Amino acid sequence: MRIGLDGIPLASLRTGIGHYTAELAQTLARISPTNEFELISPVPIVGVVNEDGVGELPSNLRIVRTKINPFWWTVGLPLYLKQTSLSIFHGTNYDVPLWGRSGKVVTIHDLSLLLHPETHPDNLVRRARRRLPIMAKAATMIITATESVKREICEQLRVEAGKVAVTPYAPRRNFRPLPLEQTVEVRKRLNIADEFVLFVGTIEPRKNLVTLAKALDEILRTTTLRPQLVIAGRKGWLNDELFSYIQRSGVAEHIRFIGYVSDPDLRALYSSCRICVYPSLYEGFGLPPLEAMACGAPVITSRIPSIMETVGAAASLVSPTDVQGLAEAITQLLGDENKRSQLANAGIQRAAEFTWEKTARATLDVYEEALKRNRKGS
Numbered sequence: 001m002r003i004g005l006d007g008i009p010l011a012s013l014r015t016g017i018g019h020y021t022a023e024l025a026q027t028l029a030r031i032s033p034t035n036e037f038e039l040i041s042p043v044p045i046v047g048v049v050n051e052d053g054v055g056e057l058p059s060n061l062r063i064v065r066t067k068i069n070p071f072w073w074t075v076g077l078p079l080y081l082k083q084t085s086l087s088i089f090h091g092t093n094y095d096v097p098l099w100g101r102s103g104k105v106v107t108i109h110d111l112s113l114l115l116h117p118e119t120h121p122d123n124l125v126r127r128a129r130r131r132l133p134i135m136a137k138a139a140t141m142i143i144t145a146t147e148s149v150k151r152e153i154c155e156q157l158r159v160e161a162g163k164v165a166v167t168p169y170a171p172r173r174n175f176r177p178l179p180l181e182q183t184v185e186v187r188k189r190l191n192i193a194d195e196f197v198l199f200v201g202t203i204e205p206r207k208n209l210v211t212l213a214k215a216l217d218e219i220l221r222t223t224t225l226r227p228q229l230v231i232a233g234r235k236g237w238l239n240d241e242l243f244s245y246i247q248r249s250g251v252a253e254h255i256r257f258i259g260y261v262s263d264p265d266l267r268a269l270y271s272s273c274r275i276c277v278y279p280s281l282y283e284g285f286g287l288p289p290l291e292a293m294a295c296g297a298p299v300i301t302s303r304i305p306s307i308m309e310t311v312g313a314a315a316s317l318v319s320p321t322d323v324q325g326l327a328e329a330i331t332q333l334l335g336d337e338n339k340r341s342q343l344a345n346a347g348i349q350r351a352a353e354f355t356w357e358k359t360a361r362a363t364l365d366v367y368e369e370a371l372k373r374n375r376k377g378s
Contacts, residue, residue, distance in 0.1 A: 001035045001036070001087040001088060001367065001371070002035070002036045002037075002038070002084075002085060002086050002087050003028070003035060003036070003037050003038070003086065003087060003088045003089075003090065003367060004037075004038045004039075004040045004064075004081070004084075004086045004088070004089045004090065004102075005021065005024070005025050005037065005038065005039050005040065005089075005090045005092055006021065006039075006040065006041070006089075006090065006091045006092045006093055006095065007021070007039035007040050007041030007045050007063065007064070008041050008042075008043065008093065009021045009092060009093050010022055010039065010041070010045040010046060011041060011043045011044060011045055011046060012046065013046075013234065013260055015202055015234075016109070016287050017092065017093050017109060019172060019287070020092060020107070020109075020169060021039075021092040021093070023170070023172060023356045023359075024092065024356065024359060024360060024363060025037060025039055025061055026057070026058060026061065027356040027357055027359070027360040028061075028360045028363065028364065029057070029058035029060050029061035030058050030360075031357060031360055031361065031364075032060075032360075032364060033058075033060055035060065036060050037058075037060060037061045037062075038061075038062055038063075038064045038086075039061070039062070039063045039064065040064045040066060040077070040080065040089075041063070041064070041065060041066070042065070042066050042067065042068045042069060042072055042076060042077075043068065044065065045063050045065070064080075066080050073095050073096070073097055073098060074097075074098050074099075077089075077097045078097045078098065078099050078100045081097060081100040081101075081102050082100060082101075086102045087102065087103060087367075087371060088102060088103045088104075088105060088367045088370055088371065089102045089103070089104055089105070090105045090106075090107070090363075090367070091104070091105070091106040091107065091135070091139075092107050093107070093109075094106065094107070094108055094109070094131075094132065094135060095131070095135055096135055096138055096139050097138075098134070098138055101374075102374075103140045103141075103367070103370035103371050103373070103374035104138060104139045104140045104141075104370070105139060105140060105141045105142070105143060105366055105367065105370050106135055106136070106138075106139040106141075106142055106143070107142075107143040107144065108132070108135075108136070108142055108143070108144050108149070108153055109144065109145065109149075109284040109285070110144075110149055110282065110283065110284030110285075110306075111132075111149065111152045111153065111156055111157075111284075112206055112282050112284075113125050113128035113129075113132070114128060114129065114132065114156055115152065115156070115282065116206060116281060116282050118205070119204065119205035119206040119238070119281065119282075120204075120205075120206075120237070120238075121237050121238065132157060133157055133158075136153070136157040136159050139163075140370040140373050140374050141163060141164075141165060141366050141369055141370040141373065142159060142163055142164045142165070143164075143165050143166075143167050143363065143366055144164060144165075144166060144167075144284065145166065145167065145168050145169050145284055145285035145306075146166060146168065146284065146285055146305070146306045146309045146310070147166055147309060148305035148306045148309060149284050149285075149306060150164045150166050165362070165365070165366045165369070167359050167362040167363050167366065168285065168309075168310070168354055168358070168359065169285050169287055169290075169354065169359060170290075170354035170355050170356045170358065170359055171287070171290050171291040171293075171294035171351050171354065172263065172291065172356075173356070174263055174264075174267060175263075175266075175267055175270065175291045175294040175295050175351075176267075176294060176295060177271050177295050177296035177348070178267055178268055178271035178272075178295065179271075180271070180272055182268070183268040183269070183271055183272035186264075186265050186268035186269065187268070187269075187272060190230075190256075190258050190261075190265070190269075191256065192228065192230055192256060192258070192269070193228040195227060195228070195274055196227060196228040196229070196230045196256075196272075196273055196274060197216075197227045197228070197229050197230070197273060197274055197275050197276075197277055197330065197334075198230050198232065198269055198270070198273035198275070198276045198277070198292070198297070199212060199229065199230070199231045199232065199233075199276070199277055199278065199279075200232045200233055200266065200269075200270075200276070200278070200288045200291075200292070201232075201233045201278070201280070201288050202233050202234055202235075202236040203231065203233055203234070203235045203236050203239055203242070203257075204236030204237050204238065204239065205237075205238050205239070205241075205242075205281075206280060206281050206282055207278075207279075207280050207281075208279045208280055208281045208302075208320050208321075209231065209242050209279075210241055210242050210245055211279055211320065211321065211322075211323055211326060212229070212277060212279050212326065213229075213242065213245055213246055213249070213251055213255070214245070214249075214323045214327075215279075215323050215324075215326040215327040215330060216229050216251050216254060216255070216327075216330075217249045217250075217251050218323060218324065218327035219327050219330060219331055220251060220254065222327075223331055225331060225334055225335075226254065227254070227274065227330070227334060228254055228255075228256055229251075229254060229255045229256070230255075230256045230258060230269065230273070231255065231256070231257050231258070232258050232259070232260075232261050232266065232269060233259070233260060234259060234260045235259075266291075267295055270291065270292045270294075270295035270296075270297045271295045271296060271297070273292075273297050274298075274333075274334055274340070275297070275298050275299070275300055275330060275333050275334065275340070276288075276289065276292035276297040276298070276299050276300070277299075277300045277301070277326075277330065278292075278299065278300070278301040278302065278307075279300075279301065279302055279318070279320050279326060280301070280302050280304070280307070280320065281302070281304075281320050281321075282304065282306075283302075283304065283306045283307050283310075284306055285306060285307075285309075285310055286301065286306060286307040286310040286311065287310075289301045289307065289310065289311055289315060290310055290311065290350075290351050290354060291351070292347070293311070293314060293315070293347030293348060293350055293351040294347070294348065294351035294352075296344045296345075296347065296348055297344065297347065298316075298333060298339075298340040298341075298343035298344050298347065299311065299314070299315040299316065299343065299347055300315065300316045300317075300318060300326070300329050300330060300333065301315050301316075301317060301318075302317070302318065302319070302320040303317040303318060303319055303320070304320065311347075311350060312350050313346070313350075314343065314346035314347045314349070314350035314351075315343065315347065316329050316333060316343065
């Protein structure tokens with residue numbers, strides 16, 4: 001087979017979808033050397049990151065830079081596919097070309113824009129309401145990461161269950177425990193205290209950082225604990241409420257925003273934090289808590305279906321809207337070294353159950369099914 005993947009998620013600083021695209025493409029090429037893979041993009045790709053940093057791609061994976069076309073999904077990409085002999089095109093970020101003979105696979109990571117529109121800009125919500133049903137119909141097969149999101153896709157987009165495959169994601173291979181003494185330089189450079197609580201993710205309403213800030217305020221007012229809260233991630237959208245609360249409540253001096261961080265720095269932070277807290281209102285999978293677990297961080301996260309599928313019994317779960325419950329969970333875990341050690345060990349074992357090789361093999365099965373369906377439909 002000759003398979004194309006959407007390379008656009010690799011054209012900017014990596015967040016979850018970019019990491020998914022890079023890890024999947026490289027692992028597919030590595031485990032399936034008889035197939036040819038292309039990362040296709042009309043804009044420059046920054047670099048495909050692997051466990052050793054920016055390195056050589058597998059010989060059967062190449063980057064294809066096409067001409068920029070303002071109508072990429074309706075004209076530019078379909079024209080490229082018409083000129084080539086791709087068996088499958090995999091849209092790794094919700095989109096597939098709207099015409100062409102190739103089998104089409106689309107990854108729908110979550111339905112946040114439909115189910116939690118209040119946490120996104122209005123223009124993106126309108127676009128999703130218009131495009132997601134079209135893309136779901138145009139795709140030969142749909143991939144998502146959890147059974148809970150599969151159910152949502154079937155219900156919200158009126159897709160039959162057999163068209164949706166679940167392929168769980170995995171921690172990147174470079175995320176593993178780092179000895180504490182090897183984290184000192186990173187923490188000093190980023191001005192991070194020895195004892196800190198960590199959040200990792202884009203700063204946007206769905207990540208529920210207002211609840212986390214309120215929980216920190218509760219801890220500072222009712223206990224003698226003075227943890228530093230470190231927030232790692234780029235600024236997203238609709239954050240006025242968060243920053244207004246931080247200034248109004250007086251917790252600002254206990255919060256450190258460090259922006260987007262490199263994987264080596266992030267590994268050091270995961271490996272040295274007292275707790276990693278991820279109180280998201282909604283997720284498709286929940287990769288940050290799983291990567292934190294892979295580095296040995298005790299995790300507190302949301303009691304919501306998708307994250308529960310991901311972390312199993314290896315994390316402390318709280319209702320994402322319960323400020324008091326979150327404050328109590330953080331307080332108890334900060335004061336209980338044995339419990340932190342138990343969660344850390346359980347998290348390492350849980351994270352080890354997820355690998356990109358498993359994800360890639362499951363994805364290859366989806367490609368085969370898409371080919372079969374495409375032949376029947378032609």
